[in-house]
């Protein structure tokens with residue numbers, strides 16, 4: 001990654017925000033630019049990242065059936081504008097300012113959910129919450145082994161997101 005320049009951090013307002021930019025060619029999708037910003041102040045630690053396609057894309061919904069271990073390697077491009085849903089596990093990532101963009105794979109998406117659930121489990125004394133977290137983590141583990149089929153849905157009004165697989169169903173997303 002190239003370090004572009006140093007800018008003011010939008011959170012602590014110190015001039016120590018490092019911007020980095022990179023790009024990569026995603027087969028069957030095109031070139032995507034990756035941006036990330038990291039505040040060097042240890043107490044602030046602000047960071048954000050996003051992806052953007054070189055070509056303007058249509059608002060799109062991708063739906064992927066995940067039912068084998070091999071599906072973990074399917075590549076996923078998720079921008080900050082994307083909503084990610086796994087209805088069977090009642091899990092979602094919402095688009096918006098707190099959202100980040102990244103290029104990963106199905107396993108990477110599951111690991112992000114897993115991390116959130118683990119943090120929730122570790123920061124509560126509530127036995128019921130702990131118990132639910134434990135059950136959900138077990139399900140994610142089974143999904144990774146291909147033993148618990150789920151649907152992964154990614155909707156992106158900006159068109160900057162994609163699931164790169166022949167198995168993915170692609171629909172045009174209606175925008176209001």
Ligand SMILES: [Zn+2]
Nearest residue numbers: 009012039044
């Ligand atoms: Zn900062």
